[in-house]
Amino acid sequence: MSELSLVQAVNAALKRAMSEDASVLVLGEDVGINGGVFRATDGLFNIFGEQRVLDTPLAEASIAGVSIGLATQGFRPVAEIQFTGFAYVCIDQILNHASRLRARTRGRLSCPMVLRSPAGGGIKAVEHHSESPEAMFVHIPGIKVVMPSSPARAYGLLLSAIRDPDPVVFLEPTRLYRAAREDVSDDGAGMPLGQCVTLRPGRDVTIVSWGAMIREALEAAEQLAADNIEAEIIDVATLKPLDSATILNSVGRTGRLIVVHEAPMSCGFGAEIAARVAGHAITSLLAPIERVTGYDTMMPYPRTEAHYMPSVAAILAGVQRTMAYT
């Protein structure tokens, strides 16, 4: 056990996976000697060498495309896209090829690859470096989409993603990379994909989120508790496939749902969760479903960024709106 930040947990998981399975490769820009711009692959080049940690030319679409080729030949490539702002060009390779290779060859070829990339804002980064593209990936059939919210979960989820036989998009909240440290057991235990995690039980309202926003959600729950409102906090963790059962069960008990995400509101993943709850738990709802999200604008430049990011206050206001229907 050691205290690790989220990015250190990613690093530990990569090292563990590469130690256990010689078919695991890391590739991307600056992942070799430099250890990745966020140091996610720090030290791997020294341990495993240039045959397993490959610096690529600057070509994100081909990083994904080459990963596909490698994956069909028995390797398990873990490709790093430096920022999700650069991952959009990968969507063609992921959507048109990686996601459907198994289905269109009736299982003859398949694509066990991981595409990992830092996502989300609140880091006062230059433009294009604060993207939240998870909904776009979730909309692709045939892949899995994971977004951890803590160092320990990042470790376990990444191991499971690497071991998964299907393509996984692994989005790492940049804002959490170094934000907090916690005990992470480097035991090689994978955290199962496809399961939500209830981080805090509650009776009055269900708050669902993922990634960096989990911090704000937990903070909001603390403040609500002082007002005798118990919020149940659910970390989605795996956006695709979604563990609807945990969310539906929670809303069945609380009758109130708030979904929180940084990504813009329209067609954000919160809309999918809202639709599933409306479809399967409508008679449990005491109040309308609230989505506390980013706006349908670009992420503003750093000076105004704080006003875009969903805040604890915004979450509290959302909760209050639902509690008015008591």
Added chain:
Amino acid sequence: MKIFVLPDLGEGLADAEIVSWHVSEGDHVVIDQPLLAVETEKAVVEIPSPQAGHIGKLLTKAGERVKVGAPLLEFDEGTHAESGAVVGQLAEPSAATRRTLMVPSPSASTPPSIIRTSPAVRARARELGVDLSRVMASGPDNTITLADLQAAVFQSGAAQASQTLRGARRTMATNMARAWREVVHATVQDYADIEAWAQDENVTSRLVRGLITGCQTEPALNASFDLSSLSLRENPTINLGLAIDSPEGLFVPVLRDVARGTPLDWRRQIDEFKRGIQDRSLAPADLRGATISLSNFGSIAGRYASLIVMPPQVAILGVGRIVAHAVRASDGIALHRTLPLSLSFDHRAVTGGMAARFLRAVIADLETAV
């Protein structure tokens, strides 16, 4: 259609066997493009296309022997519908789909009043049998919250379901509402001094006899009024509707042609009605056709009342509780037993004078000893 025939292959050959077609119907071909392979004695040769165009129809099959000059294929001379697509099949619109269906957008008129509440509250209200239209909303946007529902249930006492009226009570509700809407009610009240009666005198029999006397004196009070024709029809018989209260509600069975019967007849008929009400064997016919009604509410309590006239009747006599009344006697004041009477009538058909004269006759009959 331009026909292409097997050309002269030279060397005196008269025919050839088709070995293989290289093109299909519908293909676009160009000059010199090989169309088919034929086998001659010397070789397998390709026959090139004499023109550019579309293959319309292949007229020979592989394996057939054809003579020089025999038709091989037809070129399609017509214009070709172009698919205008790189892949797949795009459907053309059919005549049916060409009609566009315009759904008019809903006008901005005020929607009917709706109950705003959440699905959970709605479900709970259904369980409790609570009519949400009666629940006060205190939530945002005039929404009924769970607390509102619970408060409404608390206020109404035990979680009792509100009843939908059925049977006699339902009938009474609708009939009374209609009567109130149509009839112009007026009431005249007085009392009869029944000091002369024997102690065991049957009140109902005396009242029926009194009513008969009244109707005989003023037949207009036993008439039927029809508003649509503004007509009043005096009824040949007196069919007396007798109001009877029961746990199931108000019943008004009809004693037909009471003038013809005796007090014994009346009593027997009334007993039958009471049994019929109790065991619910009363026939609907028993409740129809009253020409005048009598309500002895005084058997329970009450003195004077303004009762409801049930059209097409024009009168109802209400009888209150027997009460001791101070009257002028020969030697001062005496207390006599008196019977309060309230005659409610439909002033569209009956005048005050008629009513008063009717009542005077009833009272006169009641005040006799026997």
Added chain:
Amino acid sequence: MASVADGNSMHRVLDVDGKVVGNFPKFASDPDELLRLYRILVLTRTFDTKAIALQRTGQLGTYASSLGQEAVSVGAAAAMQPDDVFLPSFREHGGQLWRGATLNELFLYWGGDERGNDFAGPRGDFPNCATVGSHPPHAVGVALAFRLRGEQRASVCIFGDGATSKGDFAEALNMAGVWQVPAVFVINSNGWAISVPRARQSAAATLAQKAVAAGIPGEQVDGNDVIAVRSVTERALTRARQGHGPSLIEAVTYRLCDHTTSDDASRYRDDAEVSRHWPAEPLVRLRNFLVSARHWDKDKEEALLHECNGAVEQAAKEYLATPPQPIAANFDYTYAATPAELAEQREAAIAIAHGAA
């Protein structure tokens, strides 16, 4: 190694009339090898004709003919070893047949059935790539795998002249050059990308010289000369297996057919131009050589035509008699293990399909 930018002429062994004009490669000395090549060329064209006919009668989906371009994929595939990996675009039917894909599998694919991609023979080959130019990076990844494991295998990736304008193509060549992977990229340079002629696709004098930007060898070959195509590809593959990295081969041919059966090339292309290219077509050239070298004759030609027609007819019949898979199959192969949320949809789809039946 001299590249096309140095002004190397196009590699050619047989001229248009089938006369030997270039260095005769070793395999060509074996008549049986040449006959193998010729048979597959004829089989490809027979299949091609039948596929068009089936499409015209509504029994096959949109189909991309390989008319006149058969030698490119057949020649390239013939240079490969069985455990190499073939990555076609969508016009390499001949190459697929050479590699062991069956006529039935090809009919299934073009008929709209995924089982057509489940090759019983070449288990490692990629299926067609309809998103033009997006598969060169896959070829790089496959070749990289071979290099990392020290295997003597290679990937061969074929695409058209239009694909060379794509970013993915440039990225792939670049990466292949940086990593010196055993990948051979073959351009089926047939002069047309649907209606866009070669002159408007790129200002480069040759497409082969795009290799210069990637730092890899590039050369042109007469794409209608199957012997030359195979020869050049063999040399490129030898270089690749010896660790000398990737190559780009531009096989110059001509698209004698429409882009697909949904295209009408007469809208944008002069018939006279097409006519002018017919004499150079690949089958006649090789046949003429074979006949003049006394390896072939009329009886053999007829027999081959009968045999190919028979095989194609039989395969077409089998395909037409094959019922489509149930909708459940689409769900069963989306993931290795179907997640619960998808299993629900699977049940719903099955229920609706049964209701409609």
